[in-house]
Amino acid sequence: MERTKFILDENEMPTSWYNIAADLPEPLPPERHPATKEPTRLPPPLFAEAINDQEFSTQRYIDIPEEVLSVYRLWRPTPLYRAHRLEKALDTPARIFYKYEGTSPAGSHKPNTAVAQAYYNKKEGIKRLSTETGAGQWGSALALGCMLFGLECKVYMVKVSYYQKPYRRIMMETWGAKVVPSPSMDTEVGRRILKENPDSPGSLGIAISEAIEDAAVHDDTHYSIGSVANHVLLHQTVIGLEAKKQMEKAGYYPDIIVGCIGGGSNFAGMFLPFVKDKIEKRKPGLRIICAEPQAAPSLTKGVHAWDYGDEAGLAPILKMYTLGHTFMPPPVHAGGLRYHGMAPIISHLYKLGFVEARAEYQIPVFEAGIKFARTEGIIPAPEPSHAIKVVIDEANACKQAGQSKTILLTLSGHGNFDMGAFDEYLSGKLQDYEYPAEKVKEALSHLPQVPE
Numbered sequence: 001m002e003r004t005k006f007i008l009d010e011n012e013m014p015t016s017w018y019n020i021a022a023d024l025p026e027p028l029p030p031e032r033h034p035a036t037k038e039p040t041r042l043p044p045p046l047f048a049e050a051i052n053d054q055e056f057s058t059q060r061y062i063d064i065p066e067e068v069l070s071v072y073r074l075w076r077p078t079p080l081y082r083a084h085r086l087e088k089a090l091d092t093p094a095r096i097f098y099k100y101e102g103t104s105p106a107g108s109h110k111p112n113t114a115v116a117q118a119y120y121n122k123k124e125g126i127k128r129l130s131t132e133t134g135a136g137q138w139g140s141a142l143a144l145g146c147m148l149f150g151l152e153c154k155v156y157m158v159k160v161s162y163y164q165k166p167y168r169r170i171m172m173e174t175w176g177a178k179v180v181p182s183p184s185m186d187t188e189v190g191r192r193i194l195k196e197n198p199d200s201p202g203s204l205g206i207a208i209s210e211a212i213e214d215a216a217v218h219d220d221t222h223y224s225i226g227s228v229a230n231h232v233l234l235h236q237t238v239i240g241l242e243a244k245k246q247m248e249k250a251g252y253y254p255d256i257i258v259g260c261i262g263g264g265s266n267f268a269g270m271f272l273p274f275v276k277d278k279i280e281k282r283k284p285g286l287r288i289i290c291a292e293p294q295a296a297p298s299l300t301k302g303v304h305a306w307d308y309g310d311e312a313g314l315a316p317i318l319k320m321y322t323l324g325h326t327f328m329p330p331p332v333h334a335g336g337l338r339y340h341g342m343a344p345i346i347s348h349l350y351k352l353g354f355v356e357a358r359a360e361y362q363i364p365v366f367e368a369g370i371k372f373a374r375t376e377g378i379i380p381a382p383e384p385s386h387a388i389k390v391v392i393d394e395a396n397a398c399k400q401a402g403q404s405k406t407i408l409l410t411l412s413g414h415g416n417f418d419m420g421a422f423d424e425y426l427s428g429k430l431q432d433y434e435y436p437a438e439k440v441k442e443a444l445s446h447l448p449q450v451p452e
């Protein structure tokens, strides 16, 4: 049997991030100020200068600081596996590879950017970072990053998740972060909402508003974001840069790359170094497939328009595929994919025809995740289980056609904190949500008016 695991030495780890802005066939539309609607940088009191520069840079390779590399080495380079057992179970001639980001201390790809953001803020004299979190994946990554660079971390966690999913909260607290249920009494916004509705379950939009207010009123505090923004996608390109070298060691170049998209950071991190080959016509046949939930299908059902990055309308206005910033996706278990919009970089490449998208229902997604766990051993998070569903479909298509294509999957994190969701599936209680067409239509009527 051919090899199963492809590992890189520490000295083969990339020493710079890849910036797609240098190679886009058409430049990205500008980001716009939420109030004036004019082109803008990121709001200055909220972000470090270095991060602001990276957000708008067109330099092709950006050096990873030595301090960040030394933290990456705690778990990077991450392994790439050949999924021999899954291939066998599917009886497919396809070759399936997966890059596994679940080996980080927080269990996902998110620390790749959390660590970099903590470093740049520390370097510019900031003492504290604030952020929001839903189920806790991003909050735990930032808590880790802050701990490693000696920053305080304040996390506004959506109240329902705070009480229903305590383990990620405890993880954040273990790393020393301060976590409060949002809406909280710690901000103006939170106090106002609690006064009107003491039983408010909270929402990501409210938590974002609280975290932004916190950074705005404290001189020593900046705000930190876990997906969507250009600088976040940039930091995640370590995934694809490593995977490219590992695929070379395996002796194959992928025909199809698959990943899940919430705000788009893990999958862009994987495919951006590969899409460069497609843009430059070296690999014109390469297919890149984004897997999204039927409950929040921004690429397959959304519109390409100007919209706020957050539900509260405080974040910059971005040109992206969106379902409307006021749209609240149904409570599917893949919490990381419940976002109304999509990273401007992915939106742009989708519009230009370099990537495709497919929307999946959660029951077949869990079925695929369980098939993966029962062949490869790793229990995948519900988010990348969407991508596994697409990989299985593609591998079955290869079997039908008698083609041995090479498929590369981004396994963004493990599902060890998602046992409640797996329990629901296994006991037959999991339900599917139809695409909420009416709610999207309503939300799309609230897009900001921006002059082209």
Ligand SMILES: *Cc1c(COP(=O)(O)O)cnc(C)c1O
Binding pocket: 108, 109, 110, 137, 138, 226, 227, 228, 260, 261, 262, 263, 264, 265, 266, 267, 336, 337, 381, 383, 384, 412, 413, 414
């Ligand atoms: C947060 C998360 C996602 C979704 O976010 P992206 O920015 O689209 O990557 C996907 N998988 C895991 C494991 C996550 O924690």
